[in-house]
Amino acid sequence: MRFHHLAIEVKDLETxxxxxxxxxGLKxxxxxxxxxxxxxxxxxDDFRLELISSTEQSSSNPASVHLCFEIDSIKEGTKPFIENGIFAIxxxxxxxxxxxxVFYQGPDNELLEFIQVGGKAD
Structure with missing residues (x-):
């Protein structure tokens, strides 16, 4: 597992x-x-920042930040969650x-994203 990106919701995407x-110095x-x-x-370099501009405020998760981890396989990487009764939100x-x-919620309601960017398809 590798850290993939940090995301923030913004009011004005271009600004x-x-x-x-x-x-x-981000490109x-x-x-x-x-x-x-x-x-x-x-x-x-290896750091990514995701800027998100939405026309709707998410009612299911008011957090404006999420952490994303890159994994080789969504199916295999999320298996420990599923085996313990924690399901994707x-x-x-x-x-x-x-x-x-796919997105999960952490113990303090933080939003955790797992992303598969290449490799085998699940």
């Missing part, structure tokens, strides 16, 4: 992207629309870019 590019890696949210990934989803993602 936030410009800020992190100017002051942190735009990718942008897309997913489930009504506009998303930009910014990257520097969202997903799994297959994104247009080929990534697979």
């Amino acid at each position: 936030s992207a410009a800020f992190y590019q100017k002051y942190f 735009e890696e990718e942008r897309f629309l997913f489930n009504g949210e506009k998303i930009i990934f910014l990257k520097a 969202e997903g799994p989803y297959k994104l247009d870019n080929g990534w697979e993602t």
Whole structure:
């Protein structure tokens, strides 16, 4: 398992992207629309920042930050959760870019995302 990205919800996607590019030297890696949210990934070396702008505030999880871990296989990587009766709160989803993602809630209601960016399909 590897840390993949930190995500924050922002009010103005373009303003936030410009800020992190100017002051942190991050470069735009990718942008897309997913489930009504506009998303930009910014990257520097092995660090990724996901900026999320949504037209709706999530009522199921008011947190504005989530942690994402890259795993080789969604099915295998989430097996310990399922075996212990902890089920995904969202997903799994297959994104247009080929990534697979699923969300769980941690013990203090933190949002944990697991993402498979390559390798075998589950």
